Amino acid sequence: MRSLKALRLTPPITKLLEDKSDPSVIERALRGKRSPRARGATADCITVAAVQMELNLLDDGAQYAEKIYGLCRQAVERGAQLVAFPEYAWTPLIGMLPGVQALASESKNGGGLSGALKEISGSASLKATFALVARPVETAFVAAGRAVARELGIYLMSGSTIARDEAEHLYNVAYLFGTDGSLIGSQKKLHAYTTEREWLTVGSSLQVFELPFTRVALPVCMDFTYWETTRLAWRDGAEIFFNPSADSAGDQEFLAARGVQTRVQESPAYGLLCNMVTDLFGLHWRGPSRIVEPIGMPARGSVLAQTASNDREEIIVQELDLVSLREFRATHAPDFNRPLYRKYLPQAYAQYRERAARDGKRTVK
Amino acid sequence: MPRVAALQLPFTFVATPQEFVDRVRAPMERAAHDGAELIVLPNRLSFSLLGMFAPDAPAEMSFVELASAQHLDSVRALLHSHADYLLEFYLHIFQSLAERTERWLAPGTTLELHKGELFNTALLFSPEGKIVGRQRQTHRSLEERAWGLSAGDELRVFTTDVGRIGVVIGEDLHYPEVSRILALQGANILVHPTSAELFRRNGSAGDEQHLVDLWREVQSNQIFGVQANLVSANFRGRSAVYAPVEYHGDNSGIVARAETDDRAEIISAELDFEGLQKVVDEYPIFDFFNYDLYKRFEDLGQAL
Numbered sequence: 118m119r120s121l122k123a124l125r126l127t128p129p130i131t132k133l134l135e136d137k138s139d140p141s142v143i144e145r146a147l148r149g150k151r152s153p154r155a156r157g158a159t160a161d162c163i164t165v166a167a168v169q170m171e172l173n174l175l176d177d178g179a180q181y182a183e184k185i186y187g188l189c190r191q192a193v194e195r196g197a198q199l200v201a202f203p204e205y206a207w208t209p210l211i212g213m214l215p216g217v218q219a220l221a222s223e224s225k226n227g228g229g230l231s232g233a234l235k236e237i238s239g240s241a242s243l244k245a246t247f248a249l250v251a252r253p254v255e256t257a258f259v260a261a262g263r264a265v266a267r268e269l270g271i272y273l274m275s276g277s278t279i280a281r282d283e284a285e286h287l288y289n290v291a292y293l294f295g296t297d298g299s300l301i302g303s304q305k306k307l308h309a310y311t312t313e314r315e316w317l318t319v320g321s322s323l324q325v326f327e328l329p330f331t332r333v334a335l336p337v338c339m340d341f342t343y344w345e346t347t348r349l350a351w352r353d354g355a356e357i358f359f360n361p362s363a364d365s366a367g368d369q370e371f372l373a374a375r376g377v378q379t380r381v382q383e384s385p386a387y388g389l390l391c392n393m394v395t396d397l398f399g400l401h402w403r404g405p406s407r408i409v410e411p412i413g414m415p416a417r418g419s420v421l422a423q424t425a426s427n428d429r430e431e432i433i434v435q436e437l438d439l440v441s442l443r444e445f446r447a448t449h450a451p452d453f454n455r456p457l458y459r460k461y462l463p464q465a466y467a468q469y470r471e472r473a474a475r476d477g478k479r480t481v482k
Numbered sequence: 483m484p485r486v487a488a489l490q491l492p493f494t495f496v497a498t499p500q501e502f503v504d505r506v507r508a509p510m511e512r513a514a515h516d517g518a519e520l521i522v523l524p525n526r527l528s529f530s531l532l533g534m535f536a537p538d539a540p541a542e543m544s545f546v547e548l549a550s551a552q553h554l555d556s557v558r559a560l561l562h563s564h565a566d567y568l569l570e571f572y573l574h575i576f577q578s579l580a581e582r583t584e585r586w587l588a589p590g591t592t593l594e595l596h597k598g599e600l601f602n603t604a605l606l607f608s609p610e611g612k613i614v615g616r617q618r619q620t621h622r623s624l625e626e627r628a629w630g631l632s633a634g635d636e637l638r639v640f641t642t643d644v645g646r647i648g649v650v651i652g653e654d655l656h657y658p659e660v661s662r663i664l665a666l667q668g669a670n671i672l673v674h675p676t677s678a679e680l681f682r683r684n685g686s687a688g689d690e691q692h693l694v695d696l697w698r699e700v701q702s703n704q705i706f707g708v709q710a711n712l713v714s715a716n717f718r719g720r721s722a723v724y725a726p727v728e729y730h731g732d733n734s735g736i737v738a739r740a741e742t743d744d745r746a747e748i749i750s751a752e753l754d755f756e757g758l759q760k761v762v763d764e765y766p767i768f769d770f771f772n773y774d775l776y777k778r779f780e781d782l783g784q785a786l
Contacts, residue, residue, distance in 0.1 A: 465666035
């Protein structure tokens with residue numbers, strides 16, 4: 118194993134990362150492809166693909182674009198017009214760091230991704246390490262997304278990437294691109310997972326994006342633990358929820374069911390659960406990935422499609438009948454109790470917040 | 483550790499109050515004998531007493547048929563006509579049974595006519611037979627709207643020796659706002675009397691009932707849940723005691739569950755509040771609330 122000191126993120130390494138994430142190089146990587154083009158979606162139905170993506174470390178942004186392109190091309194050849202990727206879809210770009218590939222396969226490394234990155238950077242702070250890599254990673258991630266969406270003529274929810282703003286805040290952000298490669302929008306993760314507490318700044322607004330045929334929302338992983346997220350997106354007209362995820366409990370039925378599969382029962386919509394899978398760095402991210410709908414829709418049960426494996430790269434493709442969803446919503450029109458929510462909900466949050474701040478923790482005994 | 487029980491009971495109309503008492507007393511006494519300190523009964527169970535106003539009519543008819551048998555032109559008229567009597571019988575029967583069994587009792591719902599408005603209301607009785615809680619259903623199904631039921635406008639948590647109880651009645655389950663408000667108010671047990679029709683078309687809840695029943699709210703709020711299902715030709719479902727998935731080794735969140743979704747059963751389980759606290763301490767999802775985002779709920783009253 119190489120000396121860890123030699124791998125530290127010194128200025129020459131920063132320059133190297135910039136070179137490896139150069140958007141023009143990434144654009145060139147996809148030139149000359151004889152690509153199929155996705156069919157145009159209609160207002161009534163759309164064929165979507167959920168990608169279960171394996172974390173294979175890659176050398177640079179060009180390789181990353183090739184990988185995303187290969188997966189999306191397979192999806193388009195199976196009829197997909199919209200393709201969705203997992204949370205932490207950026208992690209193959211960790212391979213841009215010199216020496217990280219050797220570290221990833223070190224069987225003694227039990228510190229997970231954060232441990233590995235801390236070891237490489239020589240920093241005790243994961244936040245400091247992420248701050249150093251965030252800019253080149255996001256640059257490569259966005260450039261690859263743009264290029265692939267344009268090349269195949271697809272809508273692309275390219276999963277989530279780490280991102281850094283001018284104030285050095287770090288975010289976990291999902292991106293959505295249009296068929297011409299334009300950026301339709303992005304969504305910052307709104308609720309941190311416990312292991313992200315150290316470095317993640319959460320967003321404060323939830324976006325619903327208007328596509329020509331439907332409206333979509335792309336909250337990230339943990340956001341689906343909170344019904345508030347999907348209730349607000351549903352209220353703003355979202356008909357498809359993308360659930361990019363990276364979950365060590367993805368293969369445990371009941372633990373995994375706490376995400377989009379239950380949320381679409383409360384706030385009826387289609388849901389695409391896309392999982393990252395890996396055993397690198399001591400991580401054990403697992404699938405299966407799923408395309409789900411509210412129980413009571415024409416198909417029996419909530420699962421429309423599911424990957425065959427929970428630990429391999431796979432693509433599932435499914436036609437979504439937007440007319441049926443709209444009919445279901447109309448026949449299950451909710452009986453909201455507006456005065457009740459006005460009376461209790463803001464006050465309940467405020468009082469709980471005060472109590473939690475005072476007591477230091479929630480008591481359920 | 484307190485033990486709780488849910489009684490999964492069939493619904494048919496009864497000709498006399500005694501017939502109703504005979505139906506519920508035995509399972510209640512068995513649950514009490516087995517150590518349950520809190521006993522939960524299904525939603526609308528007491529509506530079977532409406533049969534006493536047409537004692538010669540078949541026990542398994544529909545509400546529409548029962549209205550017709552009484553020469554009333556609608557279910558709405560049926561329910562409004564007999565609401566006061568139903569409440570009176572419900573109070574008398576369950577006060578007595580709570581006192582007799584010396585158990586906390588959440589005996590499902592009854593009709594309550596208040597200032598001309600009709601509510602589906604659950605009461606909570608102490609082991610002394612005193613009323614310690616009253617919760618009106620706050621959201622209505624399509625059918626309940628057609629019946630002329632009004633929606634309650636209060637949500638309260640009731641402190642008992644067993645735990646801090648919030649009552650989520652029938653249709654209220656489909657509105658996660660209800661369970662969240664109760665959990666934020668400090669509830670550590672959600673009691674859910676239900677009569678679920680959702681799976682009538684398929685004939686069975688199959689393996690996914692938990693996605694659409696109290697399990698979901700228990701996971702969202704990391705507290706215990708006790709669900710009692712009414713079963714009949716129209717209503718199916720497996721009663722259950724739920725906990726957060728991390729509470730038990732099998733990571734299912736199902737502490738106890740009925741074997742069937744269409745027959746009478748008693749289920750019960752002990753609630754380990756120390757275990758529940760450990761789950762919350764290790765995975766404190768309420769710590770990660772996004773209060774800035776939730777400010778948007780302040781205008782929900784107008785905009786939803």
